[in-house]
Amino acid sequence: MCRLDQDVAEQRDGEDFDPSSLARDYEVLAEMLPVFCVSGKAFQKMSGNFKEDDEVSGFPDVEDTEIPALKRHARDITKSMRAVALRTFFNDVNQYLAEVMMQVVISDQPLQMAEDVKSQERAFIKDASATFSTVFSPQLNARHQPN
Numbered sequence: 001m002c003r004l005d006q007d008v009a010e011q012r013d014g015e016d017f018d019p020s021s022l023a024r025d026y027e028v029l030a031e032m033l034p035v036f037c038v039s040g041k042a043f044q045k046m047s048g049n050f051k052e053d054d055e056v057s058g059f060p061d062v063e064d065t066e067i068p069a070l071k072r073h074a075r076d077i078t079k080s081m082r083a084v085a086l087r088t089f090f091n092d093v094n095q096y097l098a099e100v101m102m103q104v105v106i107s108d109q110p111l112q113m114a115e116d117v118k119s120q121e122r123a124f125i126k127d128a129s130a131t132f133s134t135v136f137s138p139q140l141n142a143r144h145q146p147n
Contacts, residue, residue: 043067
């Protein structure tokens with residue numbers, strides 16, 4: 001990675017390029033990144049695949065292959081992106097329900113329908129919005145909390 005940064009810096013500013021000047025603190029980056037010493041073969045064997053292969057020694061259980069930990073890490077690093085997507089979806093649905101309510105009830109030219117039907121539609125939209133909020137708000141808030 002260091003060499004890649006140096007190549008980019010040299011291309012940007014060839015005359016003033018200083019190879020001793022690092023763009024990043026690679027030791028800090030290395031400490032932030034988890035390392036997984038995985039054994040794909042042992043994981044596959046312990047998961048019931050490779051039935052005809054010899055037993056793989058050195059791994060008392062499937063967790064010791066570190067594949068499950070790597071899977072969890074890959075899932076966890078996308079948590080914030082999934083929370084943003086859920087929040088966007090939640091806001092879009094609520095906006096849609098509000099727009100439908102505006103069209104049915106409030107607009108300059110509301111939908112032409114009998115008052116009893118309009119009342120039923122209003123009740124349905126309010127109920128749908130409340131149900132949506134009740135079901136998704138706790139999940140949205142739980143996913144948005146930092147670990």
